Amino acid sequence: MKTTTKKKTLRWGAMALALAALAGCATTENALKDANTLLQEREADKLLPVTNLSPYSLALGRFGRMLDVYKEGDPVIYMQTRSILDATNLSSPLVGAEIPGDITEMVRTAVNRIGARVVYVPYHPDYLVSQAQLGAKFGVTMPDFLITGALTEFDRAIAGAGRVNSAGIEFGKGNGKTTLGGDVKRTAIYSALALDLNLVSFSTQQMVPQVQASNVVKVLNFSSEDNASLGFYGDAFGFKLEGKYLQGRHSAIRTLVDLSVLELVGKATNTPYWRCIPNGTPDPVVIENMRAAYNGLTPELKLGLVQVTLRKYGEPVQVTQQYDDQTRQALEKVYAQRFASLGAVDVMTWQGFEPLFFGVPMSWDTAQAQIPGAAPAGAAAPAGAKAGT
Structure with a gap:
């Protein structure tokens, strides 16, 4: 019983x-x-x-507006590219064509996003020759710079983490033996893609020193697996649920291209391109280039550059290359409102002029520019800026 x-x-x-x-x-x-x-x-x-936009596509548009401010009156820069290919050989069909073999068109699109001050010059000689044979006449625009580069790295599984939780229970004997089990599995694997771009002077065919971009993007491959089973009287059934999330490598490469082109042209023009990116980090190459250029100017040219920069802040000063009352008042006003914590500075030195140059207001930047020691707008200052002798 x-x-x-x-x-x-x-x-x-x-x-x-x-x-x-x-x-x-x-x-x-x-x-x-x-x-x-x-x-x-x-x-x-x-x-x-x-619209196919990467996270840095808007930054390229902002950079174009930045050039309108910083390079007002400067000539247009003409760019051209060589073929930007895959140097890892992982785009070959023999290994699965894991990444695109030619990203030249992505680079062209990124350059063209900047705006009217950086113009891309196509190079299609076969097309031009064919049209010329039909009687077409063309003007030739020679580029100022040539962009070279390649996809240089694709490292699979540079980092990974996994977790498995399993549980099981068994009771009964003989024909009444019953088993119940289940497990949960999660795996995350990161791969890395790298792009190198360099800038070549078209007239000299020499690389521009220190003007390059070498950036890496990580791609996530995440998988999940859930299992459960039930067995009794010698029979068993169960179910299995799997899921995978893989970030697109082509989209990651477009993000990489947009960022690299922004950095490359930003260095070439010596403009603070990092302000176009949320929480961007100042580029030491641009800062050093500007420091050397400013220190090499005569006092008159320094004052002229200070006056031109003050005009970008909306100050109605005349470019006289003289330290007149109008210039003095404008300097004191701007430094008191924006860089009060710096105290008294001498704009004839790079240390005094640097915050003024890199802090020029931009239309998208309602907050204070990312300058070390900068104070919020409207702050009072015990002393303003002056021009040294």
Whole structure:
């Protein structure tokens, strides 16, 4: 009697576990249904064209407006590229064509996003020759700079982490033996893609020293796996749920291209391009180039540059290359409002002029420019800026 009662209990327990497992299957079916709904929505969205923008595409547009401010009156810069290819050979079909083999068009698009002060000059000699044979006449624009480079690194699984949680229970004997188990698995793997770009002077065919961009982007490959099983009376059933999330390598490369072109042209023009990027870090190459250039100027040219910079702050000063009352008042006003914590400075030195140059207001930057020691606008200063003798 006791044995029969025990078997009945085991059977009822097994049925309860089976119902629980079936409920789990229902949950799985709901999850799959939701996944199919999301997939259908995504496929529907694909019917509508969208702008292909990377996180740094807006920064390139901002940089173009920055050049309008810093390079007002300067001649247009003409750019051209050589073919920007894959140097890792992982774009070959023999290894699965994991990355694009030619990203030249991405680089051209990034240069063209900047605006009218940086113009891309196409190079299609076959097309021009064919058109010339038909009687077409062309003007030739020679570029100032040539962009060279390649995809130089693709390291799979540079870092990874995984976690597995498993649990199981077994009870009963013989035909009443029942097992219940499950496990949860999560794996994250990072790969790295690197792009190198260099700038070449077209007239001399020499690389411009220290004007290059070498950046790396990490790509995440995340996978999840959930398993559950139930077995009784020698039979078993279960379910398995898997999911994967893989960031697109092509999209990551476009982000890499946009950032690298921004850095390359920013260095070439000696402008604070990092202000176009949220929480951007000042570039020591640009800072050092400007320091050397400023220290090499005569006192008259320094005062002229100070007056030109003050005009970018909206101060109506005349470029006289003289330290007149108008210039003095404008300097004291700007430094009192924006750089009060610096105290008294001498704008004839680079240390005094640096915050003025790199802190020129931009239309998108409502907060104070990222200058060490800069104070919020409107702060009072015990002393203003002056011109040394």
